[in-house]
Amino acid sequence: MKWERKHLLTLQELNPEEIELILDTASSFLEVLQRPIRKVPTLRGKTVVNLFFEPSTRTRISFELAEKRLSIDTVNFTPGSSSVLKGETLLDTVKNIESMKIDAVVIRHSSPGIPHFLAKNISASVINAGDGAHEHPTQGLLDIFTIREKKKRIKGLRVTIVGDIRFSRVARSNIWGLTKLGAEVRLVSPPTLFPPYIEKLGVKCFYSLEEGIKDADVIMALRLQRERQNESYIPSIREYRKFYGITLDRLKWAKEDVIIMHPGPINRGIELDPEVADSPYSVILEQVTNGVAVRMAILYLLLGGES
Amino acid sequence: MRKILEENEVKEIWEKVCREIAREIPSTNIAVVGIRTRGAYLGGRLRKFLVERYQREIPLGILDITLYRDDLTQIAEQPVLRSTEIPFDVTGKKIVLVDDVIYTGRTVRAALDELIDFGRPAFIKLAVLIDRGGRELPIQPDFVGKFLEVEPEEWVEVKLKEVDGEEGAYIMRKR
Numbered sequence: 001m002k003w004e005r006k007h008l009l010t011l012q013e014l015n016p017e018e019i020e021l022i023l024d025t026a027s028s029f030l031e032v033l034q035r036p037i038r039k040v041p042t043l044r045g046k047t048v049v050n051l052f053f054e055p056s057t058r059t060r061i062s063f064e065l066a067e068k069r070l071s072i073d074t075v076n077f078t079p080g081s082s083s084v085l086k087g088e089t090l091l092d093t094v095k096n097i098e099s100m101k102i103d104a105v106v107i108r109h110s111s112p113g114i115p116h117f118l119a120k121n122i123s124a125s126v127i128n129a130g131d132g133a134h135e136h137p138t139q140g141l142l143d144i145f146t147i148r149e150k151k152k153r154i155k156g157l158r159v160t161i162v163g164d165i166r167f168s169r170v171a172r173s174n175i176w177g178l179t180k181l182g183a184e185v186r187l188v189s190p191p192t193l194f195p196p197y198i199e200k201l202g203v204k205c206f207y208s209l210e211e212g213i214k215d216a217d218v219i220m221a222l223r224l225q226r227e228r229q230n231e232s233y234i235p236s237i238r239e240y241r242k243f244y245g246i247t248l249d250r251l252k253w254a255k256e257d258v259i260i261m262h263p264g265p266i267n268r269g270i271e272l273d274p275e276v277a278d279s280p281y282s283v284i285l286e287q288v289t290n291g292v293a294v295r296m297a298i299l300y301l302l303l304g305g306e307s
Numbered sequence: 308m309r310k311i312l313e314e315n316e317v318k319e320i321w322e323k324v325c326r327e328i329a330r331e332i333p334s335t336n337i338a339v340v341g342i343r344t345r346g347a348y349l350g351g352r353l354r355k356f357l358v359e360r361y362q363r364e365i366p367l368g369i370l371d372i373t374l375y376r377d378d379l380t381q382i383a384e385q386p387v388l389r390s391t392e393i394p395f396d397v398t399g400k401k402i403v404l405v406d407d408v409i410y411t412g413r414t415v416r417a418a419l420d421e422l423i424d425f426g427r428p429a430f431i432k433l434a435v436l437i438d439r440g441g442r443e444l445p446i447q448p449d450f451v452g453k454f455l456e457v458e459p460e461e462w463v464e465v466k467l468k469e470v471d472g473e474e475g476a477y478i479m480r481k482r
Contacts, residue, residue: 001387002384003384003385004384021387024387024388025387025388027390028371028388028389028390028391029388031390031391031392032374032391035393035424035425036424036425036426037424037425039424040374040375040421040424041374041375041420042373042374042375042376042379043379045380046380297388300385300388301385304379304380304385305379305380305382305383305384305385
């Protein structure tokens, strides 16, 4: 299997072999993270700019660590202290940064499609770190990697994603990736938080949590985006918790060895009870560790060969 | 492509190297590290020999030197990354580093850099099945099974039962 892509924009566009190559490469990087010196000289001399137009803790730190562990030079950009405030367009900002000789741009933006737009207009590699409600491919890959580490396979597993599907780029990337690798993907959400036509992606939709997580191998809870509360998608947070909150008691509907995942940040006591988040079923912190290895794999594949 | 070592020759030559290593390196704190792919299997055979000779456990490590290569940004496509497994503390160990063929010395340079990132060994000695000359770096093996005169446009390929299903060594034209 040969890696030929210059950008990582979506999981939708990757074929199963490409996804497997990323996961296999990430396994090797997971070992690097356990060494006494957690750094390799592989991508010395490369420069990556992290452009985060939206807040982020995990993804931004994870990318920065992945870059540093590969000996990449990194620059972080935050719009609050930049010429964006003076009215500079996105493309002008990026073209100017690119003129300083960089090899890749990691971008998070609230508008879907921005990474594609940049990929068409600049010569550096572009890595999508989340674009609106569209995709978050590195999160999807680290979730799939974590499932594979725990269950030793993806094919034939029942993975149930619970929560705010409509606004979740994490859900979309996971749906694309997991279905390509042969998992059965189920979605559970209140009717108002289902995007229209989502079944077309080959998933089964449920309004009932009990039906949706029945015999699940994996439950992935999504963050209820409370900043959207005043848009009236759900009557109240208490009602949401009552019907869709993952509690220890409700885990009995799933398989005995179910694992619980969450992309973070968690609203403890809303989509996930603290007893579940901190239980032995939870692999939430392993997801974060694996995230660095997966992002190292992506950087290695995109920037490793001849430019 | 011509065959230069038969199955039994590979076996005999490597056993000679193993005996030499056992003669020269005292058994305490010895560890074997093989370079992927075929150095790892030759390293495994050396470890087995030493375990039988010394009647004690001897740790075996495997290095994938990909992340330490000096040509990663020049080759057209990046090599598939395989795992490095060093399941012991290298600090203070007497390490025998093993590869099948030594040529430019660049692989060994990468292996040394990688190994030293794991700790500070007492020393590292290099054992190879075949030295074909053509060094581009000042690196020389301590134990050599066989020296070969090979033209610059030729390539030496070792085959081992564990990976190739056959055993022997060939000289082929570079592509």
